[in-house]
Amino acid sequence: MVKFNQLLDDKKKVKNNKISDTILPEITQEEELYNLDEKDFAVLPVGSIKYELNLIEFPIFSKDKKIKENTSRKYIFSEKNDEYLEIIPSNIQSNLSKKILQEFDELIFYGLMRIYEETGSREIISNYPYLLKISGVNYANENLRRAKDSLQRMKGCSIIFNSCFFSKNQSGSIRETKTINLLSSLRILTLDDKLAKIYQKYFDKHKNLKEIFIATLNEDIVANMENKLHKYFRIEDLTEIKNSTARKIYVMLTKWRYWQKDVSIRRTIKFLASRIPLSWKKTNLSKTIKSIENACVELKRLGKLKDYKINIGTKLEESTIDFYFDTKKNILDILNSKFGIEETGHENLEIVNVEIVEQKLLEEREIEIKKNYSCETELLYRQINKKEQIELLKDLIEESIKKYSVNYVKSNILYANKNSKVNYPHFLKKSINNDYAKMDREKEEKKIKIKLEKEEEAKKKLEKIEQEENELNRLAIEKYGKMTEKSMKKYEKYYSKIP
DNA sequence: AGGCTGGAAGCTCGGGTCGA
DNA sequence: TCGACCCGAGCTTCCAGCCT
Numbered sequence A: 001m002v003k004f005n006q007l008l009d010d011k012k013k014v015k016n017n018k019i020s021d022t023i024l025p026e027i028t029q030e031e032e033l034y035n036l037d038e039k040d041f042a043v044l045p046v047g048s049i050k051y052e053l054n055l056i057e058f059p060i061f062s063k064d065k066k067i068k069e070n071t072s073r074k075y076i077f078s079e080k081n082d083e084y085l086e087i088i089p090s091n092i093q094s095n096l097s098k099k100i101l102q103e104f105d106e107l108i109f110y111g112l113m114r115i116y117e118e119t120g121s122r123e124i125i126s127n128y129p130y131l132l133k134i135s136g137v138n139y140a141n142e143n144l145r146r147a148k149d150s151l152q153r154m155k156g157c158s159i160i161f162n163s164c165f166f167s168k169n170q171s172g173s174i175r176e177t178k179t180i181n182l183l184s185s186l187r188i189l190t191l192d193d194k195l196a197k198i199y200q201k202y203f204d205k206h207k208n209l210k211e212i213f214i215a216t217l218n219e220d221i222v223a224n225m226e227n228k229l230h231k232y233f234r235i236e237d238l239t240e241i242k243n244s245t246a247r248k249i250y251v252m253l254t255k256w257r258y259w260q261k262d263v264s265i266r267r268t269i270k271f272l273a274s275r276i277p278l279s280w281k282k283t284n285l286s287k288t289i290k291s292i293e294n295a296c297v298e299l300k301r302l303g304k305l306k307d308y309k310i311n312i313g314t315k316l317e318e319s320t321i322d323f324y325f326d327t328k329k330n331i332l333d334i335l336n337s338k339f340g341i342e343e344t345g346h347e348n349l350e351i352v353n354v355e356i357v358e359q360k361l362l363e364e365r366e367i368e369i370k371k372n373y374s375c376e377t378e379l380l381y382r383q384i385n386k387k388e389q390i391e392l393l394k395d396l397i398e399e400s401i402k403k404y405s406v407n408y409v410k411s412n413i414l415y416a417n418k419n420s421k422v423n424y425p426h427f428l429k430k431s432i433n434n435d436y437a438k439m440d441r442e443k444e445e446k447k448i449k450i451k452l453e454k455e456e457e458a459k460k461k462l463e464k465i466e467q468e469e470n471e472l473n474r475l476a477i478e479k480y481g482k483m484t485e486k487s488m489k490k491y492e493k494y495y496s497k498i499p
Numbered sequence B: 001a002g003g004c005t006g007g008a009a010g011c012t013c014g015g016g017t018c019g020a
Numbered sequence C: 001t002c003g004a005c006c007c008g009a010g011c012t013t014c015c016a017g018c019c020t
Helices: A002-014 A040-043 A055-056 A101-117 A127-134 A141-156 A219-228 A236-237 A244-260 A271-275 A283-302 A330-336 A358-362 A377-379 A393-403 A408-418 A425-432 A437-479 A484-495
Strands: A048-052 A072-078 A083-088 A123-126 A159-163 A177-182 A183-192 A213-218 A230-234 A264-268 A307-311 A320-324 A354-358
Touching: A040 A283, A048 A055, A048 A083, A048 A101, A048 A219, A055 A219, A055 A230, A083 A219, A101 A123, A101 A127, A101 A141, A101 A213, A101 A236, A101 A244, A127 A236, A141 A183, A141 A213, A177 A219, A213 A219, A230 A236, A230 A244, A230 A330, A236 A244, A244 A264, A244 A271, A244 A283, A264 A271, A271 A283, A271 A320, A283 A307, A283 A320, A377 A393, A377 A408, A393 A408, A393 A425, A408 A437
Parallel strands: none
Antiparallel strands: A048 A230, A072 A083, A072 A354, A083 A159, A123 A213, A159 A177, A183 A213, A264 A320, A307 A320
């Protein structure tokens, strides 16, 4: 972990280069004591959400628009200490996209947090139009599709915190590897779904609703929020910042300023860029600084930042930025200065390297996400041709047997085994959805039926023959018993000649 | 009337290249 | 170091039409 000393060193370096000639504006800090406790939470402004501390500090939602499908991203904080954050996209074929979490998902996540705040339940049952509305996303057809896409990404994307996930019981250095998905489960229900009746009231909200979703928030994130390891934000405060770089800076500053308990803070621009994250290639430094400056202008315009000052010395690379905060406090500021001020150990983490891994490599390496699948899923998974077995197909099987039946899925697996030529997972998914194996299954069922019928017939025939034989024997014995002594001797003499 | 759908055009912004 | 320019995925906006 990068120690706080390093930041101090950075500051010293800047001083040595005589860059730190910033004249701080006169700032007087007013303090008022409120002694807030649980019962004061009722006065939280409408539209407040909790933002969990780990999610604040890390680039969970990529700002990169050129992100490719089936590509993971690893943000390395320290090669030596093996500290990194890695985001691996889902390659479940049924998902709309196989990308890592992106900017749009962040907005949708705010919406989920809002519903969580309203209901207090980890399980969120809602519909896309409502989710868009409270996420601050314009209603548009395309956005409806993307909301679904986004939920799937939150379920499918694995976020690996290696030695960097902070939680309540964490003290000192964080040594564990933690893999989470923002959503631990996701179920999409259409009206014709078997379970739709149970959730009818959620469909009744609007006659035009075709689908609703049932999503469960990740338990570690929820646990942290229950332990007050979060900051409060008004959802409008976040969504009115259209520039995503500005939004990320605002969110991180809210954490840092109350941790540092200061009305102004300084960071190197390199550090800031690494955390947003923005490119820090030599040829692009000036543009990155410009982007950060644009973001600051936006924050100042919206009144989220009192002022800022960028200090550029002889070298662009060593530039720093000072942020100045308003001392006027609203209810959220007061809460934020009280809760979530723990040192999480992330404050000085600097991303030193970003690795991008393409799908081929992703598939080659075993994804170490251990999941609990049902017995049926495990058994069906073994039916898949060995060379086509990918751990993630278990998700597809698990989902499919819920929707259809074990026999239905099995028949389609066998069909895919026989007929898939190029892309097995894709073919299997299509096969299950369209029941390609219907004919095979019916043929097989018919074959079994005929076989059973034949066996039954043969059994009956055998029984009949036995019955007849028994009857003949009985009659013979009966007749033998009734013979006169003369006839019996004649009969025995005749039979003794037969070998 | 208001919510939903489907499609399309145009804009945004980070990133890349180049030359002064 | 910096401005000019281009690229392109993502995003917004708009329109026409449908459903309840």
